[in-house]
Amino acid sequence: MKKFVIGALAALAFAGAANAEEIKQLNFGIISTESSSALSKSFEPMLKDLEKAVGIPVKAFFAQDYAGVIEGMRFKKVDVAWYGNKAAMEAVDRAGGEVFAQTTKPDGTKGYYSLLLANKSNTALNELKDVLDCSKGLNFGNGDANSTSGNLVPSYYVFALNKTDPNTCFKRVVVSNHEGNALAVANGQVDVATNNTESMDRLKLNRTADFEKLKEIWRSPLIPSDPIVWRSDLPADVKAKVYAFFLGYGRLGSAEEVTRARDILKTTSDGWGPFVASSNAQLYPIRQLELFKNKLKAQNDDKLAADEKAKKVAEIDAQLAALDKLMASVPNM
Template structure:
């Protein structure tokens, strides 16, 4: 990063020869949810964000991290102004970090969502979900971070907690990684089953066709709303409005400009554009999160039934508060 960009990012003033301050635009810091690895994510987004720089008339610096936890920490530390997030990170940012949804991803098929997937080797001993669940303590599992909806929350809620199970104790071993590395682990025989999602699995087929041919899906979740863009509530209205206008119109310019924009969008897995949205698109994630928490409490070990019921009552109250907080913004 150049010295000029560093100064802009920090908000430091520059001065002319006579000492008078020169007003320079402060950089916008764009946080990217890690897909594959941090370097890949940065490369995928760079052309689009260069166009955003031109529209806003100010630098856009990429905050690219290697984990969901890293991006969550960057948001908490006020190092991110706008971010591409999945449901759980987005709800956390809205509830605790004074941010709001401005747009939702539109996928390659025109939809605004995807599905979580469990994958195994096509030539392996697991043919379906019944085979998987029939042998507790036997298989090796690779999943996403706990902040990942497709990598943890959806399969945990729909496959394990709904049956009174916990994946951390059900399997013989559990490893945590991103979708790409987990799929490779299955293909290489290092684990028996792994979580993934539809856009990342499509990207894996492009990048690793031989390994992808060795995989098959044994479970798919209900449709999950796709990722969103969130911005800080303190962002000045002119910048916010310009940002919304840019995102909603990107890929729809006429002629060669539109073709170039669509090519830039295609660099980002399964993305064809952005649809205007607000915090209400996150309610399905809140519903799923509390379903998981409730199922875990329902099937957990308690000193007595009264303690269980008290916990379930508190979870229901927390759920209603989370909905109010989400819809109030």
């Protein structure tokens, strides 16, 4: 609580004169992990409370893919957004985004896992080596290109480290959101697909029969919980109100108000706990992972001339070294 108070005071400290831009409506971006109707129902109670806190209308913003929400922020159609780490990295780099908060689970944990799923009835798929056997002619369900758990993490740990290209290894590769991939496996439309533990928690709750058809055949290292990102050029007074809402939601108020907010959070997305303060430093491990993936890709690219390959690898090594210094400067990282 002491850390929260200090953070809240820091947020209020920069709440000076309003910027030239006047915000009459706050657009909250929601990445397409499942159908927009399900996500809208999930986020509506929290967004209504956010609307009361900031004193202006709050509207949910949906797009067909993660890139749509990133571009929405870039063109100021999205003011605040829930992203995965990879999408947040793109929003920071290309859309003027800034991480200010992080989701947690109801038990306080701050992480989740990427998964590979197969149908329980498929006895030929039980572990990672079965997926990497390209002679099987499998159909693969991949995640959005900007998804951390659906694409970036498995692309490194499953494919890059094992020198396997999914586009040539599998008979067919289709791309969908987490829910779509899970249902495709459950219904036998693909043999194996990416997913994550958060999405599976929600599937178990809302589509139990489909959940029961699935089995986990690979699990990643822990991934940091999802960030909440705002446009860095939002007016300072709006930032202060938004920050105070997220860091106080489910923590401050009467016992009844705290209980009510925590109950709402438990039904938001895959089930959340109170938010914690964060920053762009949360994305350092994801940047590192992206660089490692690109380095392995360059090293294994037979089409690159030796000098060109060495130059590319050296450039990535320099970026990794710079990133290591940044990570070393952040406590507890």
